Amino acid sequence: MNLSSTNVHRPGTIRSSAGPRSTRPKAPAVRARKLVPFAFVSPTLALITLLTVVPILMVAGYSFMDNVIVEPNPVFVGFANYVKVLSDPTFLTALGNTFVFITLSTVVHLVLGLAFALLLNTPLLGNVTKAIFRVIYILPWLFTIAVIAIVWRLMLDPSGVVNYLLGTFGIQGADWLSTPETALGSVTFINIWSGYPFFMISLLAALQGVPTVLHEAARVDGAGWWQRFLYVTLPHIRPVIISMAVLDLIWTSQQFALIWMTTGGGPLNATEVVSTYTYKQAFSNFDFSTASAAAVIVLLLTMALAFFYVRQQKVRD
Amino acid sequence: MSRTRGRGRRILSAVGIASAAALAISGCSGSPSGGASAGGDVTLEFAQWWEPELPQGSLASLIDQFQKENPHIKVKLLSSPFSSDQQQMVADAASGQLPDVLGLDGAWVSDFAKQGAIADLSPLLKADNFSEDQLASEVKVNGKAYMIPAVNFVYPLFVNNDLLKQAGVDTVPSTRGEFLDAAKKISALGGNVKGWALPLDTAVPNGIQNDVMSWVWASGGSMLKDGEPDVTNAQVKSGVDYVKSLYDANVLAPGALTMKEQDKVEKFTNGQVGMVIDSLAHISLIKKNNPKLNFTIAAVPSEDGYTGKRGIPYASWGVGVSAKSEHKAEAAKLVEFLMSKDTNAQLSTLANGFPGNKTATPDFSKSDPLFKQAFDIYQAGYPANEFVGLPKSDQLQRTFDENLQKTLTGSQSVDQTLSTVQSAWKSIF
Known part of the structure; x- marks a missing residue:
């Protein structure tokens, strides 16, 4: 049959x-x-x-119970844990820091990734040169977060390589990770450094899928490099850019290990993000109910991003 | 068609079995705590982080000795690194699956005791006629002893002799005044060298007990009164004022606000810092990483003019018994064995720590001479770590840490810090 x-x-x-x-x-x-x-x-x-x-x-x-796990008989407390979390200034600081961290990371990931992808896609360079640069550019993505955290902690140490190099140019270095004014910028920089290659590789693949004939036709019509990029390249890779951006927002919002291993959320909560806040509530304060409420809030925020991602995918299909 | 139907059934059966297997693998398959009894024998589970930190096979060999002395009791060692041990214990306690005998850290005791997860040890030891008088200390909550420190690791002052000499300081500082003077002179040497290191990373905020409160305890001070927070007293204020004076004098290694304990040890090992308060357990590590480093240890400096006994910070390998254990009498026997004079001396020697049994003397004949020196400091003073046995010890230290950082960076006075910490601690107790 x-x-x-x-x-x-x-x-x-x-x-x-x-x-x-x-x-x-x-x-x-x-x-x-x-x-x-x-x-x-x-x-x-x-x-x-x-x-x-x-x-x-x-x-x-x-999240609706009174201190579960450590209390033998937890009781239902309604939204009390949510009120506690949302009225905690540290959580609000963590939300703000998370917003800055993920927005900056995603935007710069995109810009850097696209710039390097365009460089690697140029016909002006030979294949060997391109291969060498591909290896160099992709290196940060090959390290695990633990290695990245240790390497950058050493480099950004007040007596580390970065301050030494700045000193040779007569520039005064800083306590990059331990000064409230520079700490969030420093961890964001490390996150950008470690994550841009994934954007680069994905966008490079998308760029290689743009039909050459369209570029040739545009050139015949008198379009310059910028116009070809704007009206030929960009429309073709836009779906990939949007997908990558939404995914990166979701992934970066879950970043925990890098911040925990570099600053632990300090100094003075300058790098506290929702993931470190939740971890501290659970495994340091043993306040699992508050941690659960914070986790549910993060889940809802992440689901909003996931919703945009799924909708965008449906539009593509 | 029948073949199709038969295949469909087979597929259904296979999928059903696969699902059941997946459920079984993913689901809980834990057994209740306490060992199974077979032929009258009792099997105890002993969860601890000690085995990975001791010379290979040494804890197992002590346990073999226990099993020979108690032929009806078998001991199963459950070993994991310290970093994951606490989380494992919290999960086990929540599910009522704590192993019979537990390695405990003093900071965990209060929470486990309040949870009803660990047992009062006194009745168990009394039932076996084990004298608690021979114990150096016990960690109590509401008057009940829940943990016995088996091995203590003290935190003396480590001093780089070469840097001290280069700075023109002849003697190891013994008072706060001498320490500040020495720290200033060492910092004046330049070349990224500083007098002292203060790790205030909030991820693991133990810098508060080891590097801040140690100044208070070394002068006989206390942060508690009748078991309640008392951080606004003159002794604590004096200690915090002193730490701020060191910070303001710019004698601290930079990056203090996010510095971790291992950074402190590294900086001392590399000769970037002249003096640190550190665990005795790090002597071997420092010597291994920099065999040429010429350093010594001393008691943490006290207030100028102080003549009383000095409290010396410590951390412990504690031992306790699960409240849910079905074999508490046998578990108590293992605790007694670990705390007995000879075994405790052996365990301390192996761990390079100090015994929890007052009558035990560790064998220093094969150890670094600094251990003997530290033992003398330990015996001349008293072990002091007031965070042991307190509820949510990490949270208490983190609150102190965050407020101290505000004081050091000039956004809050010492008095404001201490009163904020006092209120925060009161709400936790």
């Missing part, structure tokens, strides 16, 4: 080719056949339920 050919060629007459005996198949067989697709997806559904849905529901439940 060739089900696929039957379905494709004669829609609406699916059962006709199966012969008279199969026009009224036995009920158990039909039920079993209907269940097969569900059976195929059931392991995935089970895992998603166990590993994602259940933990999210548990955390959401915790």
